[in-house]
Amino acid sequence: MTTRADVSPPPRQRFLPTLFRTTAFKLTAAYLVIFALFAAFVLGYVAWNAQRLLTDQIRSTIDAEIQGLAEQARQGGIRRLVNIVERRSRGPGASLYLVTTPVGERVAGNVEAIPPGTLDKPGESEIEYSRTAEGIDTPSRAIVRVFVLPAGFRLLVGRDLEERDRLGAVIRRAIGWSLALIFILGCFASWFVARRVLKRIDGMSDTAHGIMEGDLKGRLAITGTGDELDRLALNLNAMLDRIGELMAGMQQVTDNIAHDLKTPLTRLRNRAEEALRTAQSPDELRGALDGAIEEADNLIRVFNALLMIARLEAGRISENMSELDISEIVSGLAELYEPLAEEAGLSLTCEVAPGLKIPGNRELIGQALNNLIDNALKYGAPERGGDGAVIVAARQVGDQVELSVADHGPGIPETDRGRVLDRFVRLDTSRSKPGFGLGLSLVAGVVRLHGGQLRLEDNAPGLRVVILLPANSPKPVDTPALAEPAASTAAPNPAGLPSH
Numbered sequence: 171m172t173t174r175a176d177v178s179p180p181p182r183q184r185f186l187p188t189l190f191r192t193t194a195f196k197l198t199a200a201y202l203v204i205f206a207l208f209a210a211f212v213l214g215y216v217a218w219n220a221q222r223l224l225t226d227q228i229r230s231t232i233d234a235e236i237q238g239l240a241e242q243a244r245q246g247g248i249r250r251l252v253n254i255v256e257r258r259s260r261g262p263g264a265s266l267y268l269v270t271t272p273v274g275e276r277v278a279g280n281v282e283a284i285p286p287g288t289l290d291k292p293g294e295s296e297i298e299y300s301r302t303a304e305g306i307d308t309p310s311r312a313i314v315r316v317f318v319l320p321a322g323f324r325l326l327v328g329r330d331l332e333e334r335d336r337l338g339a340v341i342r343r344a345i346g347w348s349l350a351l352i353f354i355l356g357c358f359a360s361w362f363v364a365r366r367v368l369k370r371i372d373g374m375s376d377t378a379h380g381i382m383e384g385d386l387k388g389r390l391a392i393t394g395t396g397d398e399l400d401r402l403a404l405n406l407n408a409m410l411d412r413i414g415e416l417m418a419g420m421q422q423v424t425d426n427i428a429h430d431l432k433t434p435l436t437r438l439r440n441r442a443e444e445a446l447r448t449a450q451s452p453d454e455l456r457g458a459l460d461g462a463i464e465e466a467d468n469l470i471r472v473f474n475a476l477l478m479i480a481r482l483e484a485g486r487i488s489e490n491m492s493e494l495d496i497s498e499i500v501s502g503l504a505e506l507y508e509p510l511a512e513e514a515g516l517s518l519t520c521e522v523a524p525g526l527k528i529p530g531n532r533e534l535i536g537q538a539l540n541n542l543i544d545n546a547l548k549y550g551a552p553e554r555g556g557d558g559a560v561i562v563a564a565r566q567v568g569d570q571v572e573l574s575v576a577d578h579g580p581g582i583p584e585t586d587r588g589r590v591l592d593r594f595v596r597l598d599t600s601r602s603k604p605g606f607g608l609g610l611s612l613v614a615g616v617v618r619l620h621g622g623q624l625r626l627e628d629n630a631p632g633l634r635v636v637i638l639l640p641a642n643s644p645k646p647v648d649t650p651a652l653a654e655p656a657a658s659t660a661a662p663n664p665a666g667l668p669s670h
Contacts, residue, residue, distance in 0.1 A: 195364035202356030206349055213348060217341035221334060225313070228329045229294070232315050235265070235327045243319050251325070252278045264330035266299065266312055272322030281326065284314075289324045292316045299328075311335070370399055374406075386414050438465040472608065496571055496639075497526045499536060500564045507543050511560060514547050521563040526571050528639045530620050538616040541609035542575040542635050550577025550632065570622075570638045578632035587626040613637075 243251040248269075255267045259280035268279035274289055276282070283300040293316060298309040314328030373391055380388045389410060390403035445458030504520035511518035528535075539562075546560045561576045582590055591614045613635075617624040622639040 193367075195360050198356070198360035198363050202353070202360065205356070206352050209352055210345065210349060213341070213345045217338065217345070220341065221338055224334050224337060228313055228331075228334070231265075232294075232313065232327050232329055236315055236317050236325070239325060239327065240317060240319070243323075243325070248277075248319065248321070248323055251319070255279055255325075264333060266314065266326070266328035266330065268324075268326035269319075270324045270326075272324070274324075277323075279326070281328075284326075288314070289316055289326065292318050296331075297328075367399070374403065381410065386410075386417060434465050434469055438462055438469075441465070491529050491531055494528050494530050494532055494535060495526070496528050496530075496535070496564055496573070497522050497524050499532070500539065500562060500573065503536065503539050503543060504562045507547065511547055514551065516547060516550060516558040516560055518543075518547075519559055519561045521561060521565075523565045526564055526566060526641070528571050528620075528641055530639065534616045534619065538613040538637070539573065539575070541613050545609055545635075546575050546577040546579075546633075550579040552578050552631070566641065567638070569641055571641045573637040573639065574634055576629045576632060576634040578629065581628060581631060581633040582626060584628070590626070591624070 239251060239254065242254055252269055255269050255278045258265065259267050259278065266279070266281050268281040268284070269277040270289060271277060280301060281299050285297050285299075288295065288297055294313065295316075296311060296313050299312055299314075300309055311331045312328040313331060314326050317325040317327070319325055370391075370393075377388045377390050389407045392400055392403050392407075394400070441458055441461050445455055445462075449455045449458060500522050501520060504518060504522075508518050543560070543562060550558065550560050552558055558578060561574075563572075563574045563576075565572050591610050614624050617637055617639070620639050622637055625636040625638075627634040627636060
C-alpha cells in the first residue's frame, strides 16, 4: 500500500543530460540535420551550375577565337596569324595562344610547356601548362582547343581555369560557412526550444507531485499562448477539477452516510432491544421483527440508490443505450401514478406530444421520472389551498426533448436549488416526509449520463423540474443487461427517494 510518505519527487538531474534526452531537442536536431542536408544540396547545385555556366562561356570564347584566327590564316597566311598571336600574347588576361610547326616547334604564343601529345589530338581538352619553357612555375590548368592549319601548322587557343577554380573555392567556403552557421544556430535553437519545453514540463511535474502529496488545489500553469502544452494543461486542469469534485463529493457522502444513517440504524437497534426486553408474546416479537425488516429495507434502498448514483457518475452503464419512445414512457408513468395522486388529493395531468424519440437507457430514464413524479406527489400539495395539480409534460424543443414535472407546492428557494442536487441534502420543509435526500441526485446523474441538462425553476407557486435530452438517434448497441437494474418503469418507485 502506498502512503503519502512514499510519494516523493524524483531527484533533479543535471540540466544538459536531461536537455539532450528531451523530445524537443531530438526533433529540433533532426530538423537541423534535414535542413543542413537540404541546404548543402541547394548550394552544391548552385555551385555546379555556376561552374558549368562559366565553363560553357570559356568554351564559347575559345571557339570564337579559333574561328577568327583560322580566318586570318586563310586570308593572310601563317605570317599574319603569327603576328596576331604575338600581339595578343603580350596582352594581359587568361587567354592562351600557341602556334607550332608541323613537327611541334614553337613559332609564337605565350605557352611554353604542355603535356606531350597535346598538339597531336585536334579538338578540346583540359591540360596542365606552364608559361616558362622549364616548367619551374606552378603548373596551371586550362581548357584548350587544337586546330590544324594549312601545311600542317598547329594552332592552340585556350583559357586559364584560375577564375573558375577561384569561383569554386569561394562557393565551397560559402557552403562551409553556411553549414557551420546553420549548425551553430540550429544547436542554439535546439537548446532554446528544449530549455523552454523542459522548464514547462518541470513545472507540470512539480505541480503533479504537489497534487500527489495532497495539494488537490494545485493546477498546471497556463501561459496563454494556446500551444499544445497549454491545451494539455487546460485538459489536465479540467480533469483535476473533476477529480476534486468527486473527492469532495465522496467526502460529503461519507459524512452524510455517517450522519443520516445513524438514526435509522439506531432506531433498528432500539426496536430489537426493546423487543427482547419487553415482548411478552410471539405476536409482539413478530411486530417488532416486522418493524426491523422495514427499517432494513429502507437502508437497502438507500445503499441501492448510492450504488446507482456511483455507477452513473463512473459511466459504467453508458453503453446500454437504445432508441426510446419517450412519449410512451411518460404517458405510461402518468397513468400509473394517477391513483396515487387521487389518494393524495391532487390531480395529475399529462401533456405529451406524440412520437418523441431519444437515445437512452429505458430503466434509468424511467427511474428519474419516477423520482420526479413521486416528489411532486409528496411535496406538491398547496400550503394554503388552491390548485393541487401536478403536470407531467414532454415536448420537442429544437433538436432536444423537454421533459418537465411541475407542482404547486412550497417549491425550493433559488438559493438552495443547486444544493439539493447533492446527496443526502433535505430542506427543513421536507424533514417530516419519508426519504433520504437521494432522489434528485440520482436524477442529476441520469441526465448527466445522457448528455442532457437539468433545471429547477419557479412554478409560481411550486417547483418545475425540467430535463432537456438530445433527440438524435444512436446506433443500436448490443450490451448485456445491467447486473443490478434500476426500478422498472412498470411500477412506481417504491424507494421514494426525495431530494427536497
